[in-house]
Amino acid sequence: MISYETSQNMISLLSITNLRSERVFLSSGLGRILAEDIVADSDYPIHPTSAMDGYAIAHRDLENYETFEVLGDNPAGADDIGGVISGACIKTFTGSLMPSGSDTLIPIENVRVNGDSITVTKTVGKGFAVRPVGESYRKGEVLIPRGTKIGFAEIGVLAGINRVMIRVTQRPRVAIIATGSEILDIGEESRHAGQIRSSNSYTLQALVDTLGGESVQMGIVGDDQDAIMERFEEAISSCDIVVSTGGVSVGDYDFVKDIVPRLGAKVIFKGVNIKPGQHVMVAQRGDKFVVSLPGFAYSSTVTFILYAGPLIARMMGIENPYEVIEATLKVPFVKRSNKSEFTACNLSFEEGRYWVDFEGKKGGSSAILTNLLGNAGLMICGEEDGDLEAGTLVRVIKL
Amino acid sequence: MISYETSQNMISLLSITNLRSERVFLSSGLGRILAEDIVADSDYPIHPTSAMDGYAIAHRDLENYETFEVLGDNPAGADDIGGVISGACIKTFTGSLMPSGSDTLIPIENVRVNGDSITVTKTVGKGFAVRPVGESYRKGEVLIPRGTKIGFAEIGVLAGINRVMIRVTQRPRVAIIATGSEILDIGEESRHAGQIRSSNSYTLQALVDTLGGESVQMGIVGDDQDAIMERFEEAISSCDIVVSTGGVSVGDYDFVKDIVPRLGAKVIFKGVNIKPGQHVMVAQRGDKFVVSLPGFAYSSTVTFILYAGPLIARMMGIENPYEVIEATLKVPFVKRSNKSEFTACNLSFEEGRYWVDFEGKKGGSSAILTNLLGNAGLMICGEEDGDLEAGTLVRVIKL
Numbered sequence: 001m002i003s004y005e006t007s008q009n010m011i012s013l014l015s016i017t018n019l020r021s022e023r024v025f026l027s028s029g030l031g032r033i034l035a036e037d038i039v040a041d042s043d044y045p046i047h048p049t050s051a052m053d054g055y056a057i058a059h060r061d062l063e064n065y066e067t068f069e070v071l072g073d074n075p076a077g078a079d080d081i082g083g084v085i086s087g088a089c090i091k092t093f094t095g096s097l098m099p100s101g102s103d104t105l106i107p108i109e110n111v112r113v114n115g116d117s118i119t120v121t122k123t124v125g126k127g128f129a130v131r132p133v134g135e136s137y138r139k140g141e142v143l144i145p146r147g148t149k150i151g152f153a154e155i156g157v158l159a160g161i162n163r164v165m166i167r168v169t170q171r172p173r174v175a176i177i178a179t180g181s182e183i184l185d186i187g188e189e190s191r192h193a194g195q196i197r198s199s200n201s202y203t204l205q206a207l208v209d210t211l212g213g214e215s216v217q218m219g220i221v222g223d224d225q226d227a228i229m230e231r232f233e234e235a236i237s238s239c240d241i242v243v244s245t246g247g248v249s250v251g252d253y254d255f256v257k258d259i260v261p262r263l264g265a266k267v268i269f270k271g272v273n274i275k276p277g278q279h280v281m282v283a284q285r286g287d288k289f290v291v292s293l294p295g296f297a298y299s300s301t302v303t304f305i306l307y308a309g310p311l312i313a314r315m316m317g318i319e320n321p322y323e324v325i326e327a328t329l330k331v332p333f334v335k336r337s338n339k340s341e342f343t344a345c346n347l348s349f350e351e352g353r354y355w356v357d358f359e360g361k362k363g364g365s366s367a368i369l370t371n372l373l374g375n376a377g378l379m380i381c382g383e384e385d386g387d388l389e390a391g392t393l394v395r396v397i398k399l
Numbered sequence: 400m401i402s403y404e405t406s407q408n409m410i411s412l413l414s415i416t417n418l419r420s421e422r423v424f425l426s427s428g429l430g431r432i433l434a435e436d437i438v439a440d441s442d443y444p445i446h447p448t449s450a451m452d453g454y455a456i457a458h459r460d461l462e463n464y465e466t467f468e469v470l471g472d473n474p475a476g477a478d479d480i481g482g483v484i485s486g487a488c489i490k491t492f493t494g495s496l497m498p499s500g501s502d503t504l505i506p507i508e509n510v511r512v513n514g515d516s517i518t519v520t521k522t523v524g525k526g527f528a529v530r531p532v533g534e535s536y537r538k539g540e541v542l543i544p545r546g547t548k549i550g551f552a553e554i555g556v557l558a559g560i561n562r563v564m565i566r567v568t569q570r571p572r573v574a575i576i577a578t579g580s581e582i583l584d585i586g587e588e589s590r591h592a593g594q595i596r597s598s599n600s601y602t603l604q605a606l607v608d609t610l611g612g613e614s615v616q617m618g619i620v621g622d623d624q625d626a627i628m629e630r631f632e633e634a635i636s637s638c639d640i641v642v643s644t645g646g647v648s649v650g651d652y653d654f655v656k657d658i659v660p661r662l663g664a665k666v667i668f669k670g671v672n673i674k675p676g677q678h679v680m681v682a683q684r685g686d687k688f689v690v691s692l693p694g695f696a697y698s699s700t701v702t703f704i705l706y707a708g709p710l711i712a713r714m715m716g717i718e719n720p721y722e723v724i725e726a727t728l729k730v731p732f733v734k735r736s737n738k739s740e741f742t743a744c745n746l747s748f749e750e751g752r753y754w755v756d757f758e759g760k761k762g763g764s765s766a767i768l769t770n771l772l773g774n775a776g777l778m779i780c781g782e783e784d785g786d787l788e789a790g791t792l793v794r795v796i797k798l
Contacts, residue, residue, distance in 0.1 A: 156601055
């Protein structure tokens with residue numbers, strides 16, 4: 001069995017060759033990953049622009065004049081606005097172009113209006129309340145680098161440069177297969193007590209969707225070698241990543257571990273010294289991947305986060321789908337094995353630091369998914385670590 | 400002008416009466432807010448269940464026997480599995496029900512197989528590798544309280560209790576109106592230099608979508624009182640919240656501030672001692688709200704986050720749409736006004752703490768949306784605060 005660190009290195013060294021891009025409307029861009037640098041094609045603003053309501057003047061006129069004739073109004077959006085001449089001004093509003101001949105805006109609060117003229121009661125510096133050319137950005141500037149996840153500010157900036165269509169990375173198609181003859185699907189009526197309602201398919205679908213992948217729900221397949229083989233072949237031929245649960249342990253009915261190599265997939269690793277999920281297996285066929293997770297709900301969720309998540313993210317052009325932060329243990333932690341342990345914890349932020357506790361978390365088997373409810377994190381306790389005292393700084397995967 | 404703190408109190412004291420719920424398929428539940436407590440309707444597991452592959456025995460038999468007759472196989476999902484009798488065992492797999500008469504599983508690693516019988520080479524404690532009834536949860540336990548945002552673990556737990564349909568809060572409909580005769584819409588060709596490409600509508604739409612509201616894009620309307628009045632009436636009659644940009648300042652063409660009261664909306668406040676966005680106005684008509692933001696890109700984005708975001712969140716049944724965290728200033732901060740200032744900053748997490756700096760952020764007017772690109776936060780500097788030294792602990796809104 002390899003160590004957790006080795007397994008993570010092996011994942012990060014996998015060559016991802018199917019990083020594909022597509023053009024989408026800006027309205028579909030939120031949450032996607034940019035596949036191009038966004039470069040400003042002009043200065044912004046492209047002309048000097050008023051930042052307030054006031055009177056546009058030439059600043060040097062303040063040496064010679066206190067009173068200025070108002071030549072006219074320059075509302076925002078006006079086309080022909082005329083120019084300012086010596087001893088005169090143009091009333092200019094927020095967002096309007098500055099009239100030719102002017103370089104400074106006297107705010108309306110700084111003047112006294114006398115009919116068709118104004119008297120400046122308080123002067124301002126040259127260029128006051130004028131947005132200079134290129135205040136926001138200059139032509140040729142990279143505004144948003146490729147690989148950026150598009151949020152609200154990116155949407156705004158893209159709209160501001162009139163980008164209707166943008167190039168983003170394609171969403172990898174991720175097939176989800178649950179194996180196990182005992183599994184009762186959601187909505188299906190129970191026929192006997194030996195059937196167990198399973199959540200894996202839907203937890204994993206939600207994880208894929210949350211990461212921005214395109215989930216393809218392949219359903220449940222019983223412990224039958226031919227049926228499993230057929231479902232996996234359908235999945236791998238139509239999707240970029242196949243994520244399966246169950247069938248990777250040492251039992252007589254654990255067929256997945258044998259079928260994946262028979263698909264022609266090369267096993268990258270099988271078995272990692274982690275708890276939960278030590279039987280996890282990652283395999284590759286061409287530019288596609290099979291990530292076979294254990295069947296227990298908590299184990300499959302944790303190993304998805306450790307192995308499938310990073311692969312999906314890398315296919316979308318980002319490195320780290322989950323943030324790993326440092327936090328302080330509020331309570332002692334008892335290590336239960338000589339493996340790297342991943343323990344569901346409560347993560348709180350107080351006094352400028354993150355804190356970890358386990359209140360309300362249940363001990364027991366790796367089947368307990370409820371431990372991941374709420375604002376849970378996943379505390380990492382290394383292979384070499386023993387029990388940890390309260391106050392210890394630990395690493396936590398934010399979910 | 401009221402203070403920022405007063406304005407926030409006024410927002411939080413507004414009575415939200417239109418908190419409506421709806422039933423959706425679980426597949427549409429991700430990211431929605433639960434409008435019901437989710438209660439376990441049975442213990443889980445409902446029967447003792449095997450947590451490994453091994454041989455099910457009665458633990459007291461270990462006092463009298465070393466060798467056990469194997470009565471048969473009990474694969475996961477089997478219906479009629481028979482019972483264990485004294486001196487005998489049943490081979491039982493992960494996820495299988497424990498046979499009647501058995502209480503303990505001897506892992507396959509702990510036995511030597513001799514034809515139809517096994518010899519136990521290493522004993523285990525009573526109940527070993529058996530998931531007891533109710534290990535995950537007990538009947539009647541509140542698994543997920545109302546008000547929880549549904550993430551992957553909630554989806555999994557809901558699927559596990561066979562909840563196909565769930566009750567969630569309705570997404571408030573949020574109309575977005577941009578005002579200003581100078582505004583050139585995305586995709587529209589420029590006719591003259593006085594037109595300015597505006598991003599507000601799309602930034603705000605992305606903010607609404609990110610929060611989980613239902614955005615209704617009402618488009619751009621010029622500085623014409625009748626046109627603005629008509630567009631606002633259409634928006635408020637069809638939506639729960641109207642968010643507008645522009646027209647709230649003191650200029651001759653700032654019509655929004657006058658039109659909102661004419662709609663029959665009661666002004667909750669107009670003007671807050673903040674920078675940017677001091678002219679922001681919040682009004683209420685019946686159970687609906689109008690949030691009128693300034694026109695500059697940075698100002699409208701910040702005031703949306705401060706005022707529209709919380710209202711949208713409260714209509715969905717959650718209190719805080721944005722997390723406010725404490726961070727340490729890496730560099731000095733120069734306060735520019737006697738207002739509460741909201742400054743775009745870089746937020747990094749190192750050595751167990753959040754840090755704030757302003758590298759790459761441009762000074763200048765409130766028009767610079769690019770400052771919010773990347774992983775920006777919004778640093779809060781209070782009305783009473785002056786310049787801040789490096790090392791000061793500040794509050795930052797995480798975006």
